[in-house]
Amino acid sequence: MIITIDGPAGAGKSTVGRELSRRLGFRFFESGSVYRALAFAVREKKIDPDDRAEICGLIPGLDLFHPRPEFYLPEIGDLASLLSALPEVRRDLLACQRKIAEDGNLVAEGRDMGSVVFPGAEHKFFLDASLSTRTRRRQEELAGKGESLKTEEVEAEISARDARDRTRKASPLIVPEGAVVIDTTGLGIAEVVETMLRQIGKS
């Protein structure tokens, strides 16, 4: 069974997805890490972010499924968002991402899991929350990784990323067809997970 969780940055996809996968005994796939791994390599190798052929050429040699703490630096998230708007990059990463579902039960979170990567998923969710809630969560997440940033900085980064992710031509962030929308503003992790389990019929 595949369960997808789509939504914007800071909506709670990773936290909720990880807990949901734990409760169900499913594997968990955090798809942003794939784009972040690529962005990290692009920066490390000083590749021009406009050189699409060179960027795509990196993909076969990357370890896409073992995220490192450095991938979560704001500038890597920003570059990941930029690269993720390139249709060639999305095309080449699509097959890699689908491969991970070949091993069975999976909870997959990201911005196009239910809309593009796994459109046939048995259960689809779309998580959202207010900008201030998403900013606070991102700030806490970064603090947990040893990164202390000002609220205004994080909010500006999230807003810019939202705008880019929602307006890009290649797989923009949308509510996938058939997805259950959950506004997580004011809700705790457990409440969201319970809502999902009820929906799936496993609570």
Ligand code: DC
């Ligand atoms: O979820 P995240 O912040 O780790 O994702 C980083 C960037 O990767 C995000 O701004 C857009 C891109 N991304 C994407 O385009 N599609 C996904 N399924 C996951 C992430």
